[in-house]
Amino acid sequence: TPLDPEQVTTLMSPYIVSCPQNSTNVFTPGNNLFVTQNGTDADLSFNNTSGDTPLFAVFHQGLQQTFVPINNGAAPIPANVSGPLFVDVVNDTSVDNDGTRVAGPGILNIPVANGANATGVPPVAPTTTFASSVPATSESAT
Numbered sequence: 645t646p647l648d649p650e651q652v653t654t655l656m657s658p659y660i661v662s663c664p665q666n667s668t669n670v671f672t673p674g675n676n677l678f679v680t681q682n683g684t685d686a687d688l689s690f691n692n693t694s695g696d697t698p699l700f701a702v703f704h705q706g707l708q709q710t711f712v713p714i715n716n717g718a719a720p721i722p723a724n725v726s727g728p729l730f731v732d733v734v735n736d737t738s739v740d741n742d743g744t745r746v747a748g749p750g751i752l753n754i755p756v757a758n759g760a761n762a763t764g765v766p767p768v769a770p771t772t773t774f775a776s777s778v779p780a781t782s783e784s785a786t
Contacts, residue, residue, distance in 0.1 A: 645704045645729055650674050650742050651749050674742075679731050679750035685718040690747035694735055702740045704730040704749070711737055721767060726756040 647655075649671045658674035678689040688701060702718035703710045710722040714733065730746035734740050 645706055646751065647730065648742070650745070651730070651732070653725050655749060655751075671741070674745055675747040677731065677733060677748035677750035679752045681689060681752060681754065682718065684721055686721050686752055687718050688714060688731070688733060688747075688750070689717065690733055690744065697735045700734050700737055702732045702748075703752075704732070704740075709740060711740075711746055721752075721754065726754045728753050 651674070653671040654676070655673040668752055675691055675693070680687045680689075684708045686701060686703075692699070692765055699714045700711045701714050703712070703725060705725050705727070710725075712719045712722065713736070718750040730753045732740050732750075734744040736744040747764050
C-alpha cells in the first residue's frame with residue numbers, strides 16, 4: 645500500500661526524538677488516528693477539527709481504497725478485506741490527500757478466519773489496535 649510523505653511522517657512521529665538544529669521541517673506529521681476493531685466496525689478516535697463536516701474513513705489495502713461514512717466515531721469495515729489495512733479520515737467521498745485528510749493513517753489488522761475471509765469481517769475476532777502516533781514524552785520532529 646503506497647503512502648505519501650505526510651502519512652509516513654505521521655506514522656513515524658512517535659519514534660523521532662529530535663532532529664538536528666539546522667534541519668528544515670520538510671514534512672509535518674498529521675493528526676493522530678487511533679483505530680480499534682469492534683466486531684464489523686472500526687472505532688476511530690482522533691481530534692476532529694472539521695466541525696460538522698461529514699467525514700469518511702478510507703480503508704487502504706494494496707492499491708484499493710474504500711471510502712465509508714463515519715457515524716458516531718465508527719465506520720463499517722469493508723467486506724472481503726483481511727490482514728493489515730491503513731485507515732485515514734477524510735472530508736471527501738473519493739479523494740485522500742493532504743488537503744482532504746483530517747486524521748491518520750492508523751493501522752488495523754483484520755484476522756483471516758480459517759485461512760479465508762470470503763464473508764467479510766469475521767463476526768468474532770480478536771481486537772487489534774494500532775495507533776498512528778503514541779503520546780510522545782519527548783519533542784517532535786522539526
